[in-house]
Amino acid sequence: MEFYDFYTGQDFDSYRFLGAHPSDSGVTFCTFAPAAQHVSIIGDFNGWTDTGMGKIYDGNFWECMIPNAAPGMRYKYRIYKKDGSFLDHADPYAFYSEVRPGTASVICGLSDYHFHDEKWNRSRSASYNKPINIYELHFGSWKKKTDAPDGWYSYQELAALLIPYLKENGYNYLEIMPLAEHPCDESWGYQETGFFSPTSRYGTPDGLKAFISQCHQNGIGVILDFVPVHFAVNDYALWKYDGTSLYEYPSADVGVNEWGSCNFMHSRGEVCSFLQSAACYWLREFHFDGLRMDAVSNLIYWQGRPERGENKSAIRFLQNLNQGLKKRFPHALLIAEDSTAYPGVTAPVSQNGLGFDYKWDLGWMNDTLSYFQAAPSQRTQLYHKLTFSMHYFYNEHYLLPLSHDEVVHGKASIVQKMNGGYEDKFPQARALYLYMYAHPGIKLSFMGNELGQLREWDEKREQDWELEDYPLHKAFHRFLRELNHCYLTCPALWELDSSREGFQWIDCHQEEACIYVFERISGSQTILAIFNFSDMTRSYTFTCDRIRTFRLLIASDMTQFGGTCDYPEKELLFRKKTAEFTLSAFSGRWYLLD
Template sequence: MNFQEFLQGKVFYAYKYFGAHLLKKGAIFRVYAPNAAKVELQGDFSGWELLEMKQKENPGVFEVTVQDAEAGMYYKYAITDAQGNVVYHCDPYGMLMELRPGFASRIVDENWKFADDEWTNNQNTEKNYNNPMNIYELHAGSWKQKEDGSWYNYEELAEELIPYLKKMGFNYIEFLPLSEHPADCSWGYQNTGFFAPTSRYGTPQQLKKLVELCHENGIGVFTDFVPVHFAMDDYGLLNFDGTPLYEFPHPDTAYSEWGTMNFMHSRGEVRSFLQSAANYWLTEFHFDGIRMDAISRAIYWNGDPARGVNERAVEFLRNMNAGLHKLHPSAILMAEDSTDFPKVTAPTEYDGLGFDYKWDMGFMNDTLRFFQTAPVYRPYDYHKLSFSMMYFYSDLFLLPFSHDEVVHGKATIIQKMWGNYENKFPQAKAFYTYVYAHPGKKLNFMGNEFAQFREWDETREQDWDILKYPLHDAFHHFYAKLAHLYLEERALYDGEYNQDCFEWLEVDAADYVTYAWERRAGGETIVTVMNLSDQFWKDFPVGLPMYYELEELLNTDWKKFGGNTSPEDQNFRIVDEEHRKWPQTLYADLPPFTARMFKVKGVKIPAQKKDVPAGRR
């Protein structure tokens, strides 16, 4: 490692130099603590006696070689500050830690040979822009648990999870942070081990096996990464060498709203630490991408636009993303960002932040608020659902319905739907049809796919027994059908970020609370019609831009999904008569809270019609 580049914030492989690394005999330990008066090492290999570490080739870097050190052994650093105070720390670059409440780091055998070449060789640099990306977000400890309430390890989880993902039509998973953290209730967002997969679920090798098994089954894997703040436990990064080495020195900027410490991104050592951690997960675990948490708190001082842009943190994001793209051209970088800061997904060479996708928090909030509104008021909020397409092409958006929307008294997705128990299900089916027929990649948190009513609790597994109830079971089957349609129908994913591939067919029917639009790509077209009122509309007219022949792909009111309509009762007809500016009209029965999806199976030229509109892509 070039030490000067480390100090300048240019290093992406600092973990190969710092931390504990096995040698042919024993191991070498290195830690960066430039303001410490003394640094000592203790562990299994010394009977927990303290071993003095020395500054050798680089100032501020303390190191020692221990002949008796072996893989699996525990160790800590004892750091003495300038005042003589001693604090025991885990290794900032440690690759494994003991289970909380312990905090010792462990030596890891880094030898591992992945067997996922077929997957990695087929990844491209186009970031899935024109491919389907249906992401299942989950918390590894509370998706499913063993009968005794204990966790599955990473490999056991893969055995349970992969068949379920394939059945339900998810082709990506996104784990809440897997880096080590002391408090279960932080869900992994308050880290002490940025390079250590949490030992709650096993070893780094077992996590690598999980990723490998997912790839063998055609499933991509993302993980959350937290580049903005860290846990304030005294054995972690806080005042690491007796001074604020990783955090800001001033209280007004040091503390976050979550009771954590904010990284000081203007320090080169911090930049090298964080971008090396991001690179570590992509390189050593073959993750297909990372979702970066709380980006708004990096863009603005403490996330407050009124305090201004944190220019050095923005610079850090640009440089880190540019470096990660260079090292991993096919890796997908996603920003959880609720601001309107410009060019979040623009390339860094065009002054963008360099993310590939941005979570569309506005879409999420507007859509959920609309469905919470009583039908009598929906005509007044009609354009909450159409507003997203006014700005959609300003960034590359992903449509998230994440863990944050089903906790802390917010209610789950199904519970947010207006009305009583029975009314919530048809609305939830229409809700998800709208999401999947809307441009943008998809992300849904575990439990939403079978309409769980209980808010997520990280200590409990999901309420799988709820599937014994007919409406939940029917909803579960509906969701699988919808998700598979998204994966299979090119018009629902190709050209998502091309304005020519989307068109409203009805977006001026506020009194009826009814919408219609079409998606088209690669010679395929899908028309979606949606009624979000509590009224039955018989033969609702929708203009069609060409003389289509349609087949119905999906009706949220079908009996097999808990509705009242049989698939053989098509209840729609196409008439060669003009409607508004369109030459043809689709008349469709629309029960309350229903969405219907049609695929164009052909375009006809009617008799005595010479002015048929030209075809589209």
């Protein structure tokens, strides 16, 4: 490790030096604890009694080699403060941890696992002209294993179940909620203690590598939810690691956030190197295809509040992180979950941007869901909630999310949010998704959304798979499955996503009728998207510049999807300069134009 780079926040490989590293001679342990009076190693190999560690380099690092230590053994660092008291800490750079409620680190080297994803690696890129349809997943509650104590499937077992499901349903990317070790299931992985340690809930690091390798062999990219903002307050982890605020701010005003966890102090180079190395570790060692970075607004502004001003140190950290990752992994998708209007989130660092590839369009999400929550009689006044996104869309590269955040904490599930009673909710939800997939921007939907789930997500329960026994839910699932495949195979819906040439409003002034019409365009295709979001059947006249053929691709009100329309004619030839359409309530259609 280059110590100068480590101290100045330029290091991306500190995990190769710090932590526990097995060799033929035993295991070498190394930790960074500059304010410690003394550090010992305790573990299975010495009966959990002190074995002293010696200072190396400039005295801020502590190291020892234990000949009889071996992979699979547990350990901690016993860190003595200036007053003689001590705390036993898990290794910040541990590559594995024991299953909760245990808190010890587990010796686990950087394995020589052999991936079988060479073909995938040769083809992957972070380009903006490809379809990206993301299924967001929480490993522990997608499905529950009835004969396992906590109901968890292993990484390998999930691969056998999940990969066929993703392929059948038309998702070509998987985003996994945080997998770094965390003590509390209810935190969903966002309150972390082991930033280099894949959670032992679901198996070993090699098991996770095998899962990713199998995804790649089946044409599925894998994105990890990464948390660079804060960490869990548990005293065995990073909190006051060497007896001082080594990783966190010493002042509670900026050191403790709205979630009650500790904010990383990004003004310290050692902290930046720690986080950069963790990000690099997941991309390099596990072959993840990208990182979704959580709570970026809390890095841009102090405590995520613009009125408190910009956090210049955290912004520099983000720029250095993204620029460094892109240099090492040009293919990686770097995605910001950011709710602010801060400019240049997806602009290159060379242009003073933050260097992300995509930003979550939370404005689109809020406007769209509030529109569909409103009564049909109110939608005439809210009409331009659905046109506003295209006023700013080309300022950034956007991802359209209907994520886990939208189906928890009293917000209701996506289908449940729709206005009206049970039967009215499904046509509106189908129309919503058809609109979402026609709108520019890559897509993300949380697990269970495809089932038309009516309850909020609960990490203690699996998804409501029994809903497939109910006709409306089964038809809704079929609709989303066909919609996903249609999206993946139609270049007009993604080839020019980042170009103004890829989208054109045909009619966005039907306020009273709640009708919206636009085209999606690529070099080889034009798709006409027509929507009627009112509760009444509407007639609409489309003006043609010439004789045109309209081939129906998909309609949200087809009978096989739970609608009322059969569409016996899938191809319509209009010889006049007008095309007449009758649009049922709460519906949408896509036509491929000649």
